[in-house]
Amino acid sequence: MHTCVSCGAQYEGNFCPKCGERRITSADRTVLAFLRRAFEEVTDVDSRLIRTFKQLVRRPGALTRAFAEGRRKPFLGPVQLFLLANLAYFLIQPLSSFTGYNTPLDSQLERQVYSEKLPVADWVAAATSSAGLDDTTFEVVYNNQSELLARSLLVIMVPILALWLAVIAVGRGKPFVDHVVFALHFYAFDLIVVHCLVLMVWPYIVIGAATALQALIGTPYWLNPAANFLLEGGASLLITVPYLFFAYRRFYGMGALVAMALAFVSLFALQLITVTYRLLLLLVSLATV
Ligand SMILES: [Zn+2]
Incomplete structure:
Protein backbone atom coordinates (compact mmCIF):
# COMPACT_ATOMS: atom_id res chain seq x y z
CA MET A 1 0.00 0.00 0.00
CA HIS A 2 1.16 3.53 -0.79
CA THR A 3 -0.07 6.86 0.50
CA CYS A 4 -0.87 9.32 -2.28
CA VAL A 5 1.35 12.40 -1.95
CA SER A 6 -1.34 14.61 -3.50
CA CYS A 7 -4.56 13.61 -1.78
CA GLY A 8 -3.52 11.22 1.01
CA ALA A 9 -5.55 8.21 -0.21
CA GLN A 10 -4.21 4.66 0.38
CA TYR A 11 -3.74 2.55 -2.75
CA GLU A 12 -1.90 -0.27 -4.52
CA GLY A 13 -0.27 0.00 -7.96
CA ASN A 14 1.22 2.95 -9.79
CA PHE A 15 -1.73 5.35 -9.98
CA CYS A 16 -3.89 6.85 -7.24
CA PRO A 17 -7.49 5.76 -7.99
CA LYS A 18 -8.89 8.84 -6.27
CA CYS A 19 -6.99 11.72 -7.92
CA GLY A 20 -5.00 10.00 -10.69
CA GLU A 21 -1.57 10.98 -9.34
CA ARG A 22 1.23 8.72 -10.59
CA ARG A 23 3.73 7.22 -8.13
CA ILE A 24 7.23 8.56 -8.67
CA THR A 25 10.27 6.27 -8.36
CA SER A 26 13.95 7.20 -8.48
CA ALA A 27 13.98 6.13 -12.16
CA ASP A 28 11.56 8.98 -12.90
CA ARG A 29 13.91 11.59 -11.53
CA THR A 30 16.29 11.68 -14.48
CA VAL A 31 16.43 14.20 -17.30
CA LEU A 32 15.80 11.44 -19.84
CA ALA A 33 12.61 10.26 -18.08
CA PHE A 34 11.51 13.88 -17.76
CA LEU A 35 11.96 14.49 -21.50
CA ARG A 36 10.24 11.24 -22.42
CA ARG A 37 7.22 12.16 -20.30
CA ALA A 38 7.16 15.72 -21.65
CA PHE A 39 7.15 14.34 -25.20
CA GLU A 40 4.25 12.00 -24.33
CA GLU A 41 2.26 14.87 -22.86
CA VAL A 42 2.82 17.15 -25.84
CA THR A 43 1.98 14.49 -28.42
CA ASP A 44 -1.06 13.43 -26.40
CA VAL A 45 -2.54 16.94 -26.53
CA ASP A 46 -1.81 16.82 -30.22
CA SER A 47 -3.45 13.47 -30.85
CA ARG A 48 -6.51 14.49 -28.82
CA LEU A 49 -6.79 17.66 -30.85
CA ILE A 50 -6.53 15.79 -34.16
CA ARG A 51 -8.95 13.09 -33.00
CA THR A 52 -11.44 15.75 -31.86
CA PHE A 53 -11.17 17.68 -35.11
CA LYS A 54 -11.66 14.53 -37.20
CA GLN A 55 -14.80 13.61 -35.27
CA LEU A 56 -16.11 17.15 -35.51
CA VAL A 57 -15.73 17.22 -39.29
CA ARG A 58 -16.38 13.64 -40.33
CA ARG A 59 -19.12 12.54 -37.95
CA PRO A 60 -21.51 15.40 -37.09
CA GLY A 61 -23.08 14.88 -33.66
CA ALA A 62 -20.57 12.19 -32.62
CA LEU A 63 -18.65 14.43 -30.20
CA THR A 64 -21.87 15.58 -28.55
CA ARG A 65 -22.99 12.00 -28.20
CA ALA A 66 -19.63 10.87 -26.78
CA PHE A 67 -19.75 13.72 -24.25
CA ALA A 68 -23.32 12.94 -23.18
CA GLU A 69 -22.51 9.24 -22.79
CA GLY A 70 -19.47 10.05 -20.65
CA ARG A 71 -16.75 9.15 -23.21
CA ARG A 72 -14.84 12.34 -22.47
CA LYS A 73 -11.16 11.34 -22.08
CA PRO A 74 -10.36 10.85 -25.80
CA PHE A 75 -11.55 14.33 -26.88
CA LEU A 76 -11.16 18.00 -26.07
ZN1 LIG B 1 -4.46 10.82 -4.80
Missing part, protein backbone atom coordinates in the same frame (compact mmCIF):
# COMPACT_ATOMS: atom_id res chain seq x y z
CA GLY A 77 -14.04 19.30 -23.94
CA PRO A 78 -16.78 21.32 -25.70
CA VAL A 79 -15.81 24.66 -24.11
CA GLN A 80 -12.12 24.08 -24.83
CA LEU A 81 -12.94 23.24 -28.46
CA PHE A 82 -15.21 26.27 -28.84
CA LEU A 83 -12.57 28.64 -27.44
CA LEU A 84 -9.93 27.13 -29.72
CA ALA A 85 -12.22 27.57 -32.74
CA ASN A 86 -12.92 31.14 -31.65
CA LEU A 87 -9.17 31.84 -31.47
CA ALA A 88 -8.51 30.26 -34.88
CA TYR A 89 -11.39 32.18 -36.41
CA PHE A 90 -10.23 35.61 -35.24
CA LEU A 91 -6.69 34.87 -36.41
CA ILE A 92 -7.74 33.71 -39.87
CA GLN A 93 -10.85 35.82 -40.55
CA PRO A 94 -8.97 39.03 -41.54
CA LEU A 95 -7.50 37.08 -44.50
CA SER A 96 -10.96 36.30 -45.88
CA SER A 97 -13.02 38.64 -48.06
CA PHE A 98 -16.10 37.97 -45.90
CA THR A 99 -16.88 40.18 -42.90
CA GLY A 100 -18.18 37.16 -41.04
CA TYR A 101 -19.07 37.66 -37.39
CA ASN A 102 -17.05 40.78 -36.78
CA THR A 103 -19.26 43.46 -38.27
CA PRO A 104 -17.59 46.79 -39.14
CA LEU A 105 -19.45 50.10 -38.93
CA ASP A 106 -20.20 50.41 -42.66
CA SER A 107 -21.79 46.96 -42.63
CA GLN A 108 -23.83 47.84 -39.52
CA LEU A 109 -25.05 51.04 -41.18
CA GLU A 110 -25.90 49.61 -44.60
CA ARG A 111 -25.97 45.85 -44.95
CA GLN A 112 -27.93 44.48 -41.98
CA VAL A 113 -31.67 43.74 -42.00
CA TYR A 114 -32.12 46.25 -39.15
CA SER A 115 -29.92 48.96 -40.75
CA GLU A 116 -32.97 50.75 -42.20
CA LYS A 117 -35.68 49.62 -39.80
CA LEU A 118 -33.92 50.82 -36.65
CA PRO A 119 -32.44 54.33 -36.28
CA VAL A 120 -28.88 52.95 -36.52
CA ALA A 121 -27.57 56.09 -38.27
CA ASP A 122 -28.98 58.29 -35.46
CA TRP A 123 -27.40 56.08 -32.78
CA VAL A 124 -24.04 56.28 -34.54
CA ALA A 125 -24.34 60.06 -34.97
CA ALA A 126 -25.18 60.46 -31.26
CA ALA A 127 -22.22 58.28 -30.20
CA THR A 128 -19.91 60.17 -32.58
CA SER A 129 -20.85 63.58 -31.17
CA SER A 130 -20.74 62.44 -27.53
CA ALA A 131 -17.25 61.01 -28.15
CA GLY A 132 -16.31 64.37 -29.70
CA LEU A 133 -14.80 62.74 -32.80
CA ASP A 134 -15.17 63.30 -36.52
CA ASP A 135 -16.81 60.54 -38.60
CA THR A 136 -13.58 59.04 -39.96
CA THR A 137 -11.85 58.82 -36.56
CA PHE A 138 -15.01 57.46 -34.94
CA GLU A 139 -15.22 54.68 -37.54
CA VAL A 140 -11.64 53.59 -36.79
CA VAL A 141 -12.20 53.67 -33.02
CA TYR A 142 -15.55 51.89 -33.36
CA ASN A 143 -14.14 49.12 -35.57
CA ASN A 144 -11.34 48.43 -33.10
CA GLN A 145 -13.78 48.24 -30.22
CA SER A 146 -16.19 46.05 -32.21
CA GLU A 147 -13.46 43.62 -33.20
CA LEU A 148 -12.34 43.33 -29.59
CA LEU A 149 -15.88 42.74 -28.31
CA ALA A 150 -16.78 40.33 -31.11
CA ARG A 151 -14.49 37.67 -29.66
CA SER A 152 -16.24 37.52 -26.32
CA LEU A 153 -19.78 38.28 -27.55
CA LEU A 154 -19.71 35.38 -30.01
CA VAL A 155 -20.45 33.06 -27.10
CA ILE A 156 -23.97 34.50 -26.65
CA MET A 157 -25.04 32.63 -29.78
CA VAL A 158 -24.52 29.36 -27.89
CA PRO A 159 -27.35 29.68 -25.31
CA ILE A 160 -29.74 31.05 -27.97
CA LEU A 161 -29.07 28.09 -30.26
CA ALA A 162 -29.47 25.78 -27.25
CA LEU A 163 -32.96 27.25 -26.68
CA TRP A 164 -33.84 26.60 -30.32
CA LEU A 165 -32.58 23.00 -30.01
CA ALA A 166 -34.64 22.53 -26.83
CA VAL A 167 -37.71 23.57 -28.85
CA ILE A 168 -37.13 21.29 -31.84
CA ALA A 169 -36.02 18.33 -29.71
CA VAL A 170 -38.81 18.64 -27.17
CA GLY A 171 -39.97 15.24 -25.91
CA ARG A 172 -36.70 13.48 -26.77
CA GLY A 173 -35.61 13.25 -23.15
CA LYS A 174 -32.44 15.35 -23.38
CA PRO A 175 -31.47 17.63 -20.49
CA PHE A 176 -30.84 21.27 -21.41
CA VAL A 177 -27.07 20.92 -20.97
CA ASP A 178 -27.04 18.49 -23.92
CA HIS A 179 -28.37 21.26 -26.16
CA VAL A 180 -25.67 23.62 -24.85
CA VAL A 181 -22.96 21.05 -25.70
CA PHE A 182 -24.52 20.49 -29.15
CA ALA A 183 -24.48 24.27 -29.72
CA LEU A 184 -20.81 24.55 -28.63
CA HIS A 185 -19.85 21.78 -31.04
CA PHE A 186 -21.93 23.29 -33.83
CA TYR A 187 -20.33 26.72 -33.52
CA ALA A 188 -16.85 25.18 -33.26
CA PHE A 189 -17.56 23.50 -36.61
CA ASP A 190 -19.11 26.65 -38.02
CA LEU A 191 -16.15 28.83 -37.01
CA ILE A 192 -13.41 26.46 -38.14
CA VAL A 193 -14.88 24.76 -41.18
CA VAL A 194 -17.42 27.20 -42.61
CA HIS A 195 -15.80 30.49 -41.67
CA CYS A 196 -12.09 29.64 -41.83
CA LEU A 197 -11.70 26.90 -44.42
CA VAL A 198 -14.66 27.21 -46.77
CA LEU A 199 -15.22 30.96 -46.95
CA MET A 200 -11.53 31.42 -47.67
CA VAL A 201 -11.77 29.51 -50.94
CA TRP A 202 -15.49 29.62 -51.70
CA PRO A 203 -15.60 33.06 -53.41
CA TYR A 204 -12.79 31.99 -55.73
CA ILE A 205 -14.61 28.79 -56.70
CA VAL A 206 -17.87 30.61 -57.45
CA ILE A 207 -16.25 33.53 -59.25
CA GLY A 208 -13.96 31.15 -61.14
CA ALA A 209 -16.87 28.98 -62.26
CA ALA A 210 -18.92 32.03 -63.27
CA THR A 211 -16.00 33.48 -65.25
CA ALA A 212 -15.40 30.16 -67.02
CA LEU A 213 -19.08 29.86 -67.90
CA GLN A 214 -19.14 33.43 -69.16
CA ALA A 215 -16.18 32.74 -71.44
CA LEU A 216 -17.92 29.64 -72.80
CA ILE A 217 -21.46 30.85 -73.45
CA GLY A 218 -21.45 34.62 -72.98
CA THR A 219 -23.36 36.14 -70.06
CA PRO A 220 -26.61 34.25 -69.56
CA TYR A 221 -29.28 36.35 -67.75
CA TRP A 222 -29.26 34.05 -64.71
CA LEU A 223 -25.53 34.01 -64.13
CA ASN A 224 -25.17 37.08 -61.89
CA PRO A 225 -28.09 36.37 -59.54
CA ALA A 226 -27.04 32.72 -59.38
CA ALA A 227 -23.41 33.60 -58.56
CA ASN A 228 -24.58 36.07 -55.91
CA PHE A 229 -26.88 33.49 -54.38
CA LEU A 230 -24.09 30.92 -54.30
CA LEU A 231 -21.70 33.44 -52.76
CA GLU A 232 -24.14 34.35 -50.00
CA GLY A 233 -26.02 31.20 -49.20
CA GLY A 234 -24.31 28.38 -51.06
CA ALA A 235 -21.87 27.49 -48.32
CA SER A 236 -24.71 27.35 -45.78
CA LEU A 237 -26.87 25.19 -48.01
CA LEU A 238 -24.09 22.82 -49.01
CA ILE A 239 -22.40 22.50 -45.63
CA THR A 240 -24.56 23.64 -42.71
CA VAL A 241 -27.74 21.86 -43.77
CA PRO A 242 -26.08 18.46 -44.33
CA TYR A 243 -24.09 18.93 -41.11
CA LEU A 244 -27.23 19.58 -39.08
CA PHE A 245 -29.07 16.76 -40.84
CA PHE A 246 -26.46 14.18 -39.78
CA ALA A 247 -25.98 15.70 -36.32
CA TYR A 248 -29.75 15.74 -35.65
CA ARG A 249 -29.95 12.10 -36.69
CA ARG A 250 -26.91 10.97 -34.74
CA PHE A 251 -27.44 12.91 -31.53
CA TYR A 252 -31.21 13.36 -31.26
CA GLY A 253 -32.11 10.14 -33.07
CA MET A 254 -34.42 11.93 -35.49
CA GLY A 255 -35.84 10.21 -38.56
CA ALA A 256 -34.50 11.23 -41.99
CA LEU A 257 -37.47 13.37 -43.06
CA VAL A 258 -37.79 15.18 -39.72
CA ALA A 259 -34.02 15.78 -39.58
CA MET A 260 -34.01 17.13 -43.15
CA ALA A 261 -36.95 19.49 -42.54
CA LEU A 262 -35.51 20.74 -39.25
CA ALA A 263 -32.04 21.24 -40.79
CA PHE A 264 -33.57 23.61 -43.37
CA VAL A 265 -35.73 25.45 -40.84
CA SER A 266 -32.68 25.77 -38.59
CA LEU A 267 -30.93 27.87 -41.26
CA PHE A 268 -33.46 30.62 -40.57
CA ALA A 269 -33.02 30.24 -36.82
CA LEU A 270 -29.24 30.51 -37.25
CA GLN A 271 -29.69 33.60 -39.41
CA LEU A 272 -31.87 35.15 -36.70
CA ILE A 273 -29.28 34.28 -34.04
CA THR A 274 -26.52 35.95 -36.12
CA VAL A 275 -28.68 39.07 -36.55
CA THR A 276 -29.32 39.19 -32.78
CA TYR A 277 -25.60 38.84 -32.14
CA ARG A 278 -24.72 41.63 -34.61
CA LEU A 279 -27.31 44.00 -33.12
CA LEU A 280 -25.98 43.30 -29.63
CA LEU A 281 -22.43 43.86 -30.88
CA LEU A 282 -23.53 47.23 -32.31
CA LEU A 283 -25.24 48.34 -29.09
CA VAL A 284 -22.43 47.25 -26.77
CA SER A 285 -19.76 48.74 -29.06
CA LEU A 286 -21.61 52.08 -29.23
CA ALA A 287 -22.11 52.10 -25.48
CA THR A 288 -18.46 51.37 -24.67
CA VAL A 289 -16.55 53.17 -27.45
Whole structure:
Protein backbone atom coordinates (compact mmCIF):
# COMPACT_ATOMS: atom_id res chain seq x y z
CA MET A 1 0.00 0.00 0.00
CA HIS A 2 1.16 3.53 -0.79
CA THR A 3 -0.07 6.86 0.50
CA CYS A 4 -0.87 9.32 -2.28
CA VAL A 5 1.35 12.40 -1.95
CA SER A 6 -1.34 14.61 -3.50
CA CYS A 7 -4.56 13.61 -1.78
CA GLY A 8 -3.52 11.22 1.01
CA ALA A 9 -5.55 8.21 -0.21
CA GLN A 10 -4.21 4.66 0.38
CA TYR A 11 -3.74 2.55 -2.75
CA GLU A 12 -1.90 -0.27 -4.52
CA GLY A 13 -0.27 0.00 -7.96
CA ASN A 14 1.22 2.95 -9.79
CA PHE A 15 -1.73 5.35 -9.98
CA CYS A 16 -3.89 6.85 -7.24
CA PRO A 17 -7.49 5.76 -7.99
CA LYS A 18 -8.89 8.84 -6.27
CA CYS A 19 -6.99 11.72 -7.92
CA GLY A 20 -5.00 10.00 -10.69
CA GLU A 21 -1.57 10.98 -9.34
CA ARG A 22 1.23 8.72 -10.59
CA ARG A 23 3.73 7.22 -8.13
CA ILE A 24 7.23 8.56 -8.67
CA THR A 25 10.27 6.27 -8.36
CA SER A 26 13.95 7.20 -8.48
CA ALA A 27 13.98 6.13 -12.16
CA ASP A 28 11.56 8.98 -12.90
CA ARG A 29 13.91 11.59 -11.53
CA THR A 30 16.29 11.68 -14.48
CA VAL A 31 16.43 14.20 -17.30
CA LEU A 32 15.80 11.44 -19.84
CA ALA A 33 12.61 10.26 -18.08
CA PHE A 34 11.51 13.88 -17.76
CA LEU A 35 11.96 14.49 -21.50
CA ARG A 36 10.24 11.24 -22.42
CA ARG A 37 7.22 12.16 -20.30
CA ALA A 38 7.16 15.72 -21.65
CA PHE A 39 7.15 14.34 -25.20
CA GLU A 40 4.25 12.00 -24.33
CA GLU A 41 2.26 14.87 -22.86
CA VAL A 42 2.82 17.15 -25.84
CA THR A 43 1.98 14.49 -28.42
CA ASP A 44 -1.06 13.43 -26.40
CA VAL A 45 -2.54 16.94 -26.53
CA ASP A 46 -1.81 16.82 -30.22
CA SER A 47 -3.45 13.47 -30.85
CA ARG A 48 -6.51 14.49 -28.82
CA LEU A 49 -6.79 17.66 -30.85
CA ILE A 50 -6.53 15.79 -34.16
CA ARG A 51 -8.95 13.09 -33.00
CA THR A 52 -11.44 15.75 -31.86
CA PHE A 53 -11.17 17.68 -35.11
CA LYS A 54 -11.66 14.53 -37.20
CA GLN A 55 -14.80 13.61 -35.27
CA LEU A 56 -16.11 17.15 -35.51
CA VAL A 57 -15.73 17.22 -39.29
CA ARG A 58 -16.38 13.64 -40.33
CA ARG A 59 -19.12 12.54 -37.95
CA PRO A 60 -21.51 15.40 -37.09
CA GLY A 61 -23.08 14.88 -33.66
CA ALA A 62 -20.57 12.19 -32.62
CA LEU A 63 -18.65 14.43 -30.20
CA THR A 64 -21.87 15.58 -28.55
CA ARG A 65 -22.99 12.00 -28.20
CA ALA A 66 -19.63 10.87 -26.78
CA PHE A 67 -19.75 13.72 -24.25
CA ALA A 68 -23.32 12.94 -23.18
CA GLU A 69 -22.51 9.24 -22.79
CA GLY A 70 -19.47 10.05 -20.65
CA ARG A 71 -16.75 9.15 -23.21
CA ARG A 72 -14.84 12.34 -22.47
CA LYS A 73 -11.16 11.34 -22.08
CA PRO A 74 -10.36 10.85 -25.80
CA PHE A 75 -11.55 14.33 -26.88
CA LEU A 76 -11.16 18.00 -26.07
CA GLY A 77 -14.04 19.30 -23.94
CA PRO A 78 -16.78 21.32 -25.70
CA VAL A 79 -15.81 24.66 -24.11
CA GLN A 80 -12.12 24.08 -24.83
CA LEU A 81 -12.94 23.24 -28.46
CA PHE A 82 -15.21 26.27 -28.84
CA LEU A 83 -12.57 28.64 -27.44
CA LEU A 84 -9.93 27.13 -29.72
CA ALA A 85 -12.22 27.57 -32.74
CA ASN A 86 -12.92 31.14 -31.65
CA LEU A 87 -9.17 31.84 -31.47
CA ALA A 88 -8.51 30.26 -34.88
CA TYR A 89 -11.39 32.18 -36.41
CA PHE A 90 -10.23 35.61 -35.24
CA LEU A 91 -6.69 34.87 -36.41
CA ILE A 92 -7.74 33.71 -39.87
CA GLN A 93 -10.85 35.82 -40.55
CA PRO A 94 -8.97 39.03 -41.54
CA LEU A 95 -7.50 37.08 -44.50
CA SER A 96 -10.96 36.30 -45.88
CA SER A 97 -13.02 38.64 -48.06
CA PHE A 98 -16.10 37.97 -45.90
CA THR A 99 -16.88 40.18 -42.90
CA GLY A 100 -18.18 37.16 -41.04
CA TYR A 101 -19.07 37.66 -37.39
CA ASN A 102 -17.05 40.78 -36.78
CA THR A 103 -19.26 43.46 -38.27
CA PRO A 104 -17.59 46.79 -39.14
CA LEU A 105 -19.45 50.10 -38.93
CA ASP A 106 -20.20 50.41 -42.66
CA SER A 107 -21.79 46.96 -42.63
CA GLN A 108 -23.83 47.84 -39.52
CA LEU A 109 -25.05 51.04 -41.18
CA GLU A 110 -25.90 49.61 -44.60
CA ARG A 111 -25.97 45.85 -44.95
CA GLN A 112 -27.93 44.48 -41.98
CA VAL A 113 -31.67 43.74 -42.00
CA TYR A 114 -32.12 46.25 -39.15
CA SER A 115 -29.92 48.96 -40.75
CA GLU A 116 -32.97 50.75 -42.20
CA LYS A 117 -35.68 49.62 -39.80
CA LEU A 118 -33.92 50.82 -36.65
CA PRO A 119 -32.44 54.33 -36.28
CA VAL A 120 -28.88 52.95 -36.52
CA ALA A 121 -27.57 56.09 -38.27
CA ASP A 122 -28.98 58.29 -35.46
CA TRP A 123 -27.40 56.08 -32.78
CA VAL A 124 -24.04 56.28 -34.54
CA ALA A 125 -24.34 60.06 -34.97
CA ALA A 126 -25.18 60.46 -31.26
CA ALA A 127 -22.22 58.28 -30.20
CA THR A 128 -19.91 60.17 -32.58
CA SER A 129 -20.85 63.58 -31.17
CA SER A 130 -20.74 62.44 -27.53
CA ALA A 131 -17.25 61.01 -28.15
CA GLY A 132 -16.31 64.37 -29.70
CA LEU A 133 -14.80 62.74 -32.80
CA ASP A 134 -15.17 63.30 -36.52
CA ASP A 135 -16.81 60.54 -38.60
CA THR A 136 -13.58 59.04 -39.96
CA THR A 137 -11.85 58.82 -36.56
CA PHE A 138 -15.01 57.46 -34.94
CA GLU A 139 -15.22 54.68 -37.54
CA VAL A 140 -11.64 53.59 -36.79
CA VAL A 141 -12.20 53.67 -33.02
CA TYR A 142 -15.55 51.89 -33.36
CA ASN A 143 -14.14 49.12 -35.57
CA ASN A 144 -11.34 48.43 -33.10
CA GLN A 145 -13.78 48.24 -30.22
CA SER A 146 -16.19 46.05 -32.21
CA GLU A 147 -13.46 43.62 -33.20
CA LEU A 148 -12.34 43.33 -29.59
CA LEU A 149 -15.88 42.74 -28.31
CA ALA A 150 -16.78 40.33 -31.11
CA ARG A 151 -14.49 37.67 -29.66
CA SER A 152 -16.24 37.52 -26.32
CA LEU A 153 -19.78 38.28 -27.55
CA LEU A 154 -19.71 35.38 -30.01
CA VAL A 155 -20.45 33.06 -27.10
CA ILE A 156 -23.97 34.50 -26.65
CA MET A 157 -25.04 32.63 -29.78
CA VAL A 158 -24.52 29.36 -27.89
CA PRO A 159 -27.35 29.68 -25.31
CA ILE A 160 -29.74 31.05 -27.97
CA LEU A 161 -29.07 28.09 -30.26
CA ALA A 162 -29.47 25.78 -27.25
CA LEU A 163 -32.96 27.25 -26.68
CA TRP A 164 -33.84 26.60 -30.32
CA LEU A 165 -32.58 23.00 -30.01
CA ALA A 166 -34.64 22.53 -26.83
CA VAL A 167 -37.71 23.57 -28.85
CA ILE A 168 -37.13 21.29 -31.84
CA ALA A 169 -36.02 18.33 -29.71
CA VAL A 170 -38.81 18.64 -27.17
CA GLY A 171 -39.97 15.24 -25.91
CA ARG A 172 -36.70 13.48 -26.77
CA GLY A 173 -35.61 13.25 -23.15
CA LYS A 174 -32.44 15.35 -23.38
CA PRO A 175 -31.47 17.63 -20.49
CA PHE A 176 -30.84 21.27 -21.41
CA VAL A 177 -27.07 20.92 -20.97
CA ASP A 178 -27.04 18.49 -23.92
CA HIS A 179 -28.37 21.26 -26.16
CA VAL A 180 -25.67 23.62 -24.85
CA VAL A 181 -22.96 21.05 -25.70
CA PHE A 182 -24.52 20.49 -29.15
CA ALA A 183 -24.48 24.27 -29.72
CA LEU A 184 -20.81 24.55 -28.63
CA HIS A 185 -19.85 21.78 -31.04
CA PHE A 186 -21.93 23.29 -33.83
CA TYR A 187 -20.33 26.72 -33.52
CA ALA A 188 -16.85 25.18 -33.26
CA PHE A 189 -17.56 23.50 -36.61
CA ASP A 190 -19.11 26.65 -38.02
CA LEU A 191 -16.15 28.83 -37.01
CA ILE A 192 -13.41 26.46 -38.14
CA VAL A 193 -14.88 24.76 -41.18
CA VAL A 194 -17.42 27.20 -42.61
CA HIS A 195 -15.80 30.49 -41.67
CA CYS A 196 -12.09 29.64 -41.83
CA LEU A 197 -11.70 26.90 -44.42
CA VAL A 198 -14.66 27.21 -46.77
CA LEU A 199 -15.22 30.96 -46.95
CA MET A 200 -11.53 31.42 -47.67
CA VAL A 201 -11.77 29.51 -50.94
CA TRP A 202 -15.49 29.62 -51.70
CA PRO A 203 -15.60 33.06 -53.41
CA TYR A 204 -12.79 31.99 -55.73
CA ILE A 205 -14.61 28.79 -56.70
CA VAL A 206 -17.87 30.61 -57.45
CA ILE A 207 -16.25 33.53 -59.25
CA GLY A 208 -13.96 31.15 -61.14
CA ALA A 209 -16.87 28.98 -62.26
CA ALA A 210 -18.92 32.03 -63.27
CA THR A 211 -16.00 33.48 -65.25
CA ALA A 212 -15.40 30.16 -67.02
CA LEU A 213 -19.08 29.86 -67.90
CA GLN A 214 -19.14 33.43 -69.16
CA ALA A 215 -16.18 32.74 -71.44
CA LEU A 216 -17.92 29.64 -72.80
CA ILE A 217 -21.46 30.85 -73.45
CA GLY A 218 -21.45 34.62 -72.98
CA THR A 219 -23.36 36.14 -70.06
CA PRO A 220 -26.61 34.25 -69.56
CA TYR A 221 -29.28 36.35 -67.75
CA TRP A 222 -29.26 34.05 -64.71
CA LEU A 223 -25.53 34.01 -64.13
CA ASN A 224 -25.17 37.08 -61.89
CA PRO A 225 -28.09 36.37 -59.54
CA ALA A 226 -27.04 32.72 -59.38
CA ALA A 227 -23.41 33.60 -58.56
CA ASN A 228 -24.58 36.07 -55.91
CA PHE A 229 -26.88 33.49 -54.38
CA LEU A 230 -24.09 30.92 -54.30
CA LEU A 231 -21.70 33.44 -52.76
CA GLU A 232 -24.14 34.35 -50.00
CA GLY A 233 -26.02 31.20 -49.20
CA GLY A 234 -24.31 28.38 -51.06
CA ALA A 235 -21.87 27.49 -48.32
CA SER A 236 -24.71 27.35 -45.78
CA LEU A 237 -26.87 25.19 -48.01
CA LEU A 238 -24.09 22.82 -49.01
CA ILE A 239 -22.40 22.50 -45.63
CA THR A 240 -24.56 23.64 -42.71
CA VAL A 241 -27.74 21.86 -43.77
CA PRO A 242 -26.08 18.46 -44.33
CA TYR A 243 -24.09 18.93 -41.11
CA LEU A 244 -27.23 19.58 -39.08
CA PHE A 245 -29.07 16.76 -40.84
CA PHE A 246 -26.46 14.18 -39.78
CA ALA A 247 -25.98 15.70 -36.32
CA TYR A 248 -29.75 15.74 -35.65
CA ARG A 249 -29.95 12.10 -36.69
CA ARG A 250 -26.91 10.97 -34.74
CA PHE A 251 -27.44 12.91 -31.53
CA TYR A 252 -31.21 13.36 -31.26
CA GLY A 253 -32.11 10.14 -33.07
CA MET A 254 -34.42 11.93 -35.49
CA GLY A 255 -35.84 10.21 -38.56
CA ALA A 256 -34.50 11.23 -41.99
CA LEU A 257 -37.47 13.37 -43.06
CA VAL A 258 -37.79 15.18 -39.72
CA ALA A 259 -34.02 15.78 -39.58
CA MET A 260 -34.01 17.13 -43.15
CA ALA A 261 -36.95 19.49 -42.54
CA LEU A 262 -35.51 20.74 -39.25
CA ALA A 263 -32.04 21.24 -40.79
CA PHE A 264 -33.57 23.61 -43.37
CA VAL A 265 -35.73 25.45 -40.84
CA SER A 266 -32.68 25.77 -38.59
CA LEU A 267 -30.93 27.87 -41.26
CA PHE A 268 -33.46 30.62 -40.57
CA ALA A 269 -33.02 30.24 -36.82
CA LEU A 270 -29.24 30.51 -37.25
CA GLN A 271 -29.69 33.60 -39.41
CA LEU A 272 -31.87 35.15 -36.70
CA ILE A 273 -29.28 34.28 -34.04
CA THR A 274 -26.52 35.95 -36.12
CA VAL A 275 -28.68 39.07 -36.55
CA THR A 276 -29.32 39.19 -32.78
CA TYR A 277 -25.60 38.84 -32.14
CA ARG A 278 -24.72 41.63 -34.61
CA LEU A 279 -27.31 44.00 -33.12
CA LEU A 280 -25.98 43.30 -29.63
CA LEU A 281 -22.43 43.86 -30.88
CA LEU A 282 -23.53 47.23 -32.31
CA LEU A 283 -25.24 48.34 -29.09
CA VAL A 284 -22.43 47.25 -26.77
CA SER A 285 -19.76 48.74 -29.06
CA LEU A 286 -21.61 52.08 -29.23
CA ALA A 287 -22.11 52.10 -25.48
CA THR A 288 -18.46 51.37 -24.67
CA VAL A 289 -16.55 53.17 -27.45
ZN1 LIG B 1 -4.46 10.82 -4.80
